[in-house]
Amino acid sequence: xxxxxxxxxxxxxxxxxxxxxxxxxxxxxxxxxxxxxxxxxxxxxxxxxxxxxxxxxxxxxxxxxxxxxxxxxxxxxxxxxxxxxxxxxxxxxxxxxxxxxxxxxxxxxxxxxxxxxxxxxxxxxxxxxxxxxxxxxxxxxxxxxxxxxxxxxxxxxxxxxxxxxxxxxxxxxxxxxxxxxxxxxxxxxxxxxxxxxxxxxxxxxxxxxxxxxx
Numbered sequence: 633x634x635x636x637x638x639x640x641x642x643x644x645x646x647x648x649x650x651x652x653x654x655x656x657x658x659x660x661x662x663x664x665x666x667x668x669x670x671x672x673x674x675x676x677x678x679x680x681x682x683x684x685x686x687x688x689x690x691x692x693x694x695x696x697x698x699x700x701x702x703x704x705x706x707x708x709x710x711x712x713x714x715x716x717x718x719x720x721x722x723x724x725x726x727x728x729x730x731x732x733x734x735x736x737x738x739x740x741x742x743x744x745x746x747x748x749x750x751x752x753x754x755x756x757x758x759x760x761x762x763x764x765x766x767x768x769x770x771x772x773x774x775x776x777x778x779x780x781x782x783x784x785x786x787x788x789x790x791x792x793x794x795x796x797x798x799x800x801x802x803x804x805x806x807x808x809x810x811x812x813x814x815x816x817x818x819x820x821x822x823x824x825x826x827x828x829x830x831x832x833x834x835x836x837x838x839x840x841x842x843x844x845x846x
Contacts, residue, residue: 652782656754658768662794665756675756676794685796693801701760707731709745709764719770720781722748727765731774746771751784 657664661680667673674687675697684697713726724747730740751768762769771780818824822839837843 653779657787657789657793658752658754659789659794660752663752663754664794665754667756676796677755678794679752687796687800692797692799693803694796695803700763701757707761709761711766717746719746719748720784722750722770722781722784724748724770725767729761741774743772743774745769746780 652668654665654667656666662676662678664677665675667675674689675684676687677684677699682699684699685694686697687694707729710728711725713728715726717724717726727745727747729743729745731743732740745762745765747765747767747769749767751770753762753765754768755762759769759772770784771778773779818839824837824839825835835843
């Protein structure tokens with residue numbers, strides 16, 4: 633099917649429309665992210681000690697990640713835009729980045745990053761390019777899909793909020809840790825976005841199990 637993976641992406645986005653897929657708690661030197669986008673995971677980052685851990689709360693274990701992972705989108709960030717906006721009550725500036733297509737005859741995709749300098753950076757997973765943005769990204773948009781902050785407020789947290797519980801066990805196999813939490817996503821009209829534990833990617837199938845894309 634032509635552009636089937638693009639269609640799958642937008643089907644998943646439509647299914648998740650208006651849902652909260654991530655929460656973040658940001659301190660002076662640390663931040664914690666909890667995600668429910670496609671898979672469920674929690675990440676704790678300490679900028680002072682340069683440590684990042686992925687936490688599996690369901691099984692009381694964690695694994696260490698590289699503090700600065702590979703930036704898969706290595707295009708330069710343009711910070712020269714003059715546009716501004718208010719997002720979730722915070723003043724934001726616009727940064728942009730081009731992502732080249734794998735197909736040479738396709739125009740590069742434009743990523744728009746609305747960031748605020750009032751909140752420190754929040755970085756995770758494939759979004760390593762956010763290191764080049766001087767503040768927290770409150771909205772990221774590309775190809776018609778957007779992720780954006782809807783509520784920001786100050787709260788008090790316990791002293792151990794950014795710490796790993798003493799009874800948690802460290803594991804080395806990150807892929808094993810993550811793949812157990814991936815779930816299939818129902819898309820409606822008898823279609824399912826299924827997770828392939830071998831390739832660690834999503835494909836498209838019918839509810840009866842007939843594979844449409846791999």
